[in-house]
Amino acid sequence: MAVETPLLNNHNGEDAEKPVSFPRKFCAESKRLWKLAGPAIFTAICQYSLGALTQTFAGLVGETELAAVSVENSVIAGLAFGVMLGMGSALETLCGQAYGAGKIRMLGIYMQRSWVILLTTACCLVPIYVFAPPILELIGETTQISEAAGQFALWMIPQLFAYALNFPIQKFLQAQRKVFVMAWISVVVLVIHAVLSWLLILKLGYGLVGAAVMLNLSWWLIVISQLLYIFITTSDGAWSGFSMLAFADLYGFVKLSLASAVMLCLEFWYLMILVVITGRLSNPLIPVDAISICMNIQGWDAMIALGFNAAISVRVSNELGAGNAPSAKFAVVVVSITSVTIGVICMAVVFATRDVFPYLFTTSTAVADLTTKLATLLGITVLLNSLQPVLSGVAVGAGWQHIVAYINIGCYYLVGLPAGILLGFKFGLGAEGIWGGMIGGICLQTIILVGITSWTNWNKEAEEAESRVKRWGGSAGEH
Known part of the structure; x- marks a missing residue:
């Protein structure tokens, strides 16, 4: 792949025609990349660990509890996660390009449009949670595991709606390179999740009920904390309040969201x-x-x-x-x-x-x-x-x-x-x-x-x- 080397930006204008060397240019771009990728990797690991920790604590309760959480996390919640992540990824295109073009106020409008679409999608996915036992049996799970995972899936419906709000928020913040905010919120919530999960699931003996309460609570803590940051700071002008423009141009937005969902889900x-x-x-x-x-x-x-x-x-x-x-x-x-x-x-x-x-x-x-x-x-x-x-x-x-x-x-x-x-x-x-x-x-x-x-x-x-x-x-x- 041929690499085009832009000219050095010099305020004095003396070396305006001097090309930047490849190693120097590579290092500069790599620094910009890691400023985004580092916190994004950390955030992904922290949020991935919420379900992994819940699964670990459930395994200490019993084999049935472990199977229930594992199957619900990987199949039911995994299905919803893939759809929501994919639908929300349309915002990476739109918010990122609008931010690059200097159209800052559009980011908040785009996020609200994505909320409308993803919350509607979440409502459409609720039957998968409600009818999880027959769905799981259809793909080969035993009746015992299907019933236990199905019960846990019913308790995890609030997580589905947290996904619907969370992914647009994350793309909104990522487009503005506010990745450290998400990283700090994720690690604080992970610590809270680990301590309270141990307390509810093991110490107080609430088992799967305690697991569901903590996993839902942790995801909603992430959502609420990010929203508070956006509302309080206005995200440097990207958030200007709720607007009816959120319901405008939804057809094109839905098309891009569906394409994103199909791409990432596959x-x-x-x-x-x-x-x-x-x-x-x-x-x-x-x-x-x-x-x-x-x-x-x-x-x-x-x-x-x-x-x-x-x-x-x-x-x-x-x-x-x-x-x-x-x-x-x-x-x-x-x-x-x-x-x-x-x-x-x-x-x-x-x-x-x-x-x-x-x-x-x-x-x-x-x-x-x-x-x-x-x-x-x-x-x-x-x-x-x-x-x-x-x-x-x-x-x-x-x-x-x-x-x-x-x-x-x-x-x-x-x-x-x-x-x-x-x-x-x-x-x-x-x-x-x-x-x-x-x-x-x-x-x-x-x-x-x-x-x-x-x-x-x-x-x-x-x-x-x-x-x-x-x-x-x-x-x-x-x-």
């Missing part, structure tokens, strides 16, 4: 399906346990990629909104090099500890041995998922969600998934075959996204960003 659910398919093997217990351990490792690693995804989305949308096409292009180069470097390091760690890390999660020699065999595939997945989410972040920042949605359908569900089923069942390769085929889908998607990003006309993207800001701005588009 990615978010892809590896989750791996566990479900593995459960259909003739002797599934050991393969499912081994795959689950690998997915746990992959889940923590994904938080790093999620931070870079958010950072590059902000950088690209800001620069395109400001009309700085070369800067947007160079930001993509820097984040790609950085994320792949981290991916190589993480892959090496997986390979180096392949005989050790399985025993952190299991005492079964059979499960540990299979996990060690699967570590090669885990390492490859970690490497691919260091770059693929970053390229998705570029797509969100540029507004390509609908294109990537079609790519994801083709690569993941028309190529990767059938290949995995064929290798795993038809050729008898089991869990390794299923995962290997699905990795093929990730490889294909990554190659296509690299090609699209490399051949993109960034000047044209900057013009489209300006057009998008004007089209959906309305009267809020004034400075």
Whole structure:
């Protein structure tokens, strides 16, 4: 990918024509990237840990409680999380480009429009929580686990509406680079969550009821704290109060939100399906346990990629909104090099500890041995998922969600998934075959996204960003 080097900005005008060296320019962009990615990674880890801690405490109560929380978190709440995160990601495009264009007041309007759409979506998702037991039984869970998880799902409906408010707020703050605010709020809430969860679930013996109360409370604490920050500070003029403009131009907004949801949900659910398919093997217990351990490792690693995804989305949308096409292009180069470097390091760690890390999660020699065999595939997945989410972040920042949605359908569900089923069942390769085929889908998607990003006309993207800001701005588009 060719790199365009902008000219040095010198106030005295003496060296205006002197080009900036690549290493110096790379370091400057890398510094901007890490200022966004660092807090975003930290925030993602803290919020991911809320459910993980609840699951840990539930496991100390009993096996049924652990299964209830695990299944509700991964299937029911996981489904809702994917939809809400995807729908809210439309704001990364719109808020980021509006901020880059200096149309600050539009950010608050966009956030309110997203609230309208996501709260409506949350209402549509409520039946999944209400009818969780038959849904879980349909995908193969036992009646006992389905009933327990279904009861827990009913108690977790408030979390669904917290998601609906939280994701637009996060994209609103990210677009303005106010990522440290979210990081501080998340870590404070995590500490409160850990202490009170221990008190309610274990010390006072409230079990699943205590788990539900604390998980709901923690998510709503995050939402309320962020809202108070926005309302009190007005977010440097980005928030000017509630407005009827929130209900204007909803059709175009819904289209972009749906494209974002389809794009991200297809990615978010892809590896989750791996566990479900593995459960259909003739002797599934050991393969499912081994795959689950690998997915746990992959889940923590994904938080790093999620931070870079958010950072590059902000950088690209800001620069395109400001009309700085070369800067947007160079930001993509820097984040790609950085994320792949981290991916190589993480892959090496997986390979180096392949005989050790399985025993952190299991005492079964059979499960540990299979996990060690699967570590090669885990390492490859970690490497691919260091770059693929970053390229998705570029797509969100540029507004390509609908294109990537079609790519994801083709690569993941028309190529990767059938290949995995064929290798795993038809050729008898089991869990390794299923995962290997699905990795093929990730490889294909990554190659296509690299090609699209490399051949993109960034000047044209900057013009489209300006057009998008004007089209959906309305009267809020004034400075």
